[in-house]
Amino acid sequence: MKISKAASARHRVALLDAASGLFRERGFQGVSIADIAAAVGLTHGAFYTHFTSKEALCAEVMEQAIGKLETRVRAGTSGRRKRVEAYLSVRHVENRAAGCPVAALSGDIAREQDDIRTAFSGASDRLFEAMAMEEPAETPGARDRAIVSLVIRFGALVLARATTDPKLRDEILNAAKRALMEPGIPIGDTAGKGVFSTTRTAARKQSRHRK
Amino acid sequence: MKISKAASARHRVALLDAASGLFRERGFQGVSIADIAAAVGLTHGAFYTHFTSKEALCAEVMEQAIGKLETRVRAGTSGRRKRVEAYLSVRHVENRAAGCPVAALSGDIAREQDDIRTAFSGASDRLFEAMAMEEPAETPGARDRAIVSLVIRFGALVLARATTDPKLRDEILNAAKRALMEPGIPIGDTAGKGVFSTTRTAARKQSRHRK
């Protein structure tokens, strides 16, 4: 039966939202069209009045998800510290569906078709730029630091999610938080050169930890 | 037809090896039993004389792959610098099949069954311990640094793989390499505090870059 245009438009949005959450939770291949439709209270057939294929939906979901992220970063409502705390929280580790789409789907994306990959890559490139702008623009190497900062957040979240041991999970999250919060933590080749124990920033870090 | 015991044993090893590479390349769900068998020159039926199920194979592959990694880390044949260079090379980004199993499969693993997850988590915990031992044992925070070091390598590789733009890919790899090679790179909350430009390690880093 036909329904009102307004209701149909709501269905389209609901399908995108449901797909966005389900994809992050179970991956592209782990979610069927029927799953997505059922999550919205429709049957699988209705899906094709809104999207031409599953691939097309994937691409649109990725673009929208990263776009939202970019907007939030550019808005910069909460401070950096708060955002790092939220990103590296146990809550975020456990709540894939509402969490970072890059962390949840980057593993899948490398294997998807070109149009999805391009959508993801283009969007994440814009996201990187937005994050790079967070750092003081005039300092050299701002983009490098933004990238490493992103890499740490991202890597820690994904690794923490791959773990079943809560102790190990917390170790990963806390180590990453410390690295992000305290400037100048030595993670370089300190072992070979024996530089570490004489580094000022290192000593500073240690004294903070004891507190 | 029956074949010799030696040949059968070779088939088992070959199946494990083929599965290990194919899983890393396409993920658990992206590889069928028939694919694995065909890669070794067998038909899908033969698979079940060696393994009870696909799940059992997955668990065994993960355990073996991470075990090999752990052995190599403990052996410590090449230096840290060399290993970082290799890990964050374009070659490694492009060659998933022969690359790091944790980076290739951690995204999938979070969604797999408990026995696979446990196998992965247990093995990666041991791997972390092995990497933590690389750092000078007597310095405090060695494990933290090992974890952050691993998180950076891992995160950069996975992000680089998700990218289609070669320029962006190289930026990620190089930024991570610099963070790993040069101790005391400030990635912390420098923007808010304005600490960065007055940090000694920061100045040191900048002067190195200009060279």
Add this chain to the structure above:
DNA sequence: TGTACATCAGTGAACGCGCGTTCACTGATGTAC
């Protein structure tokens, strides 16, 4: 060493299942009068 036979690794047809996608059909919506 040669022969007879039980074993069992590998084959390929067959199974049930869930998937993405299509399509004839339904009936409320929205429009023309």
Add this chain to the structure above:
DNA sequence: TGTACATCAGTGAACGCGCGTTCACTGATGTAC
């Protein structure tokens, strides 16, 4: 405002397909004599 009808969002059966797994069968292997 009320009526008649075309539209089209959603339904659910059906499609072909590939999957993991099973199993009767094959024939070289390996062993007992």
